[in-house]
Amino acid sequence: MEVIDPKTGEPLEPGEKGELTLTMLQKEALPMIRYRIGDISSVDEETCPCGRTSPRINRIQGRVDDMLIIRGINVFPSQVEYTLMTIPEVGEHFQIVVERTGALDDMLVRVELTKESFSDKINDLMKIRQNVEHRLRNALNVAVDVELVEPGSLPRFEGKSKKVIDKRAI
Amino acid sequence: MDTKKYVIKQISIFSENRPGRLAAVAQALGEEKINILAFSIAEANGFGVIRALVDHPEKAYKKLSSLGYNVAFTDVIAVQMKDQPGGLYDIAKVLGDSGINIEYSYAYSGKKAAVLILRVDQVEDAIEKIQGAGATLLEHTVFH
Numbered sequence: 001m002e003v004i005d006p007k008t009g010e011p012l013e014p015g016e017k018g019e020l021t022l023t024m025l026q027k028e029a030l031p032m033i034r035y036r037i038g039d040i041s042s043v044d045e046e047t048c049p050c051g052r053t054s055p056r057i058n059r060i061q062g063r064v065d066d067m068l069i070i071r072g073i074n075v076f077p078s079q080v081e082y083t084l085m086t087i088p089e090v091g092e093h094f095q096i097v098v099e100r101t102g103a104l105d106d107m108l109v110r111v112e113l114t115k116e117s118f119s120d121k122i123n124d125l126m127k128i129r130q131n132v133e134h135r136l137r138n139a140l141n142v143a144v145d146v147e148l149v150e151p152g153s154l155p156r157f158e159g160k161s162k163k164v165i166d167k168r169a170i
Numbered sequence: 171m172d173t174k175k176y177v178i179k180q181i182s183i184f185s186e187n188r189p190g191r192l193a194a195v196a197q198a199l200g201e202e203k204i205n206i207l208a209f210s211i212a213e214a215n216g217f218g219v220i221r222a223l224v225d226h227p228e229k230a231y232k233k234l235s236s237l238g239y240n241v242a243f244t245d246v247i248a249v250q251m252k253d254q255p256g257g258l259y260d261i262a263k264v265l266g267d268s269g270i271n272i273e274y275s276y277a278y279s280g281k282k283a284a285v286l287i288l289r290v291d292q293v294e295d296a297i298e299k300i301q302g303a304g305a306t307l308l309e310h311t312v313f314h
Binding site: 113115118119120121122125126129147148149150151152153 | 180182184185186212214215216217219221235238239240241242244273289
């Protein structure tokens, strides 16, 4: 098993995020040679707390086909979802809008403000927005703008097509 | 002193900052035959808060909540001002001198009087100070 860079096909170091690639020659009827399964993860070679010493794969972080490249950094919508789930002030639904301003990519994440956290004071709302921006930036390693939207206003169950709007001209 | 009767329930609505949002809120209130007596919009980056005094706050809250809006009640006070130069100064000075901070405010100049609506950090204190200075506060029954 290898973790490779989905673009170059080169193997990555343990801990580096990339596409899982499997080679299985023992299966005589259907041997697989560097079969790219499309899931994103990384290999962990540290000893597991349970005592097991063999390498493990980390939590699957997303699909290669969902991956966005923002300012050269790989970003997965699943990371955004995962981060939002840890912030009680906003819902877990989101929409990512990517635009190119000049030579730089700008990533906007639209999130729904929950009923309980609505405050009449603009300052409180700005604080929530800044907190979400901060948390996303820490999780994704890329600067993110956040827009608070009305609850229920983001599209649901629409899959990738509506969750990510990439306006960059290719 | 009974300060409760001077506490007015303002309805606050979270809204995205884009065309048609105010129309949607106003239409919902109109359909329920709710009259808006005073209102203002505060805007921030990408969103805004609509604040209004209406004649039936509970009904407005229910209607807007059922439509999925984020709605909250906020306690405000309404002070009658002299509808002439210096009217606002008189009230603002009382609050300033008493160390009461105005979080936000809006006003209207009606047929009967000019009215200043205030959201302050210490509501009861403000009511006492304003009355102590001889200014008139409007009771909530004036609105709803």
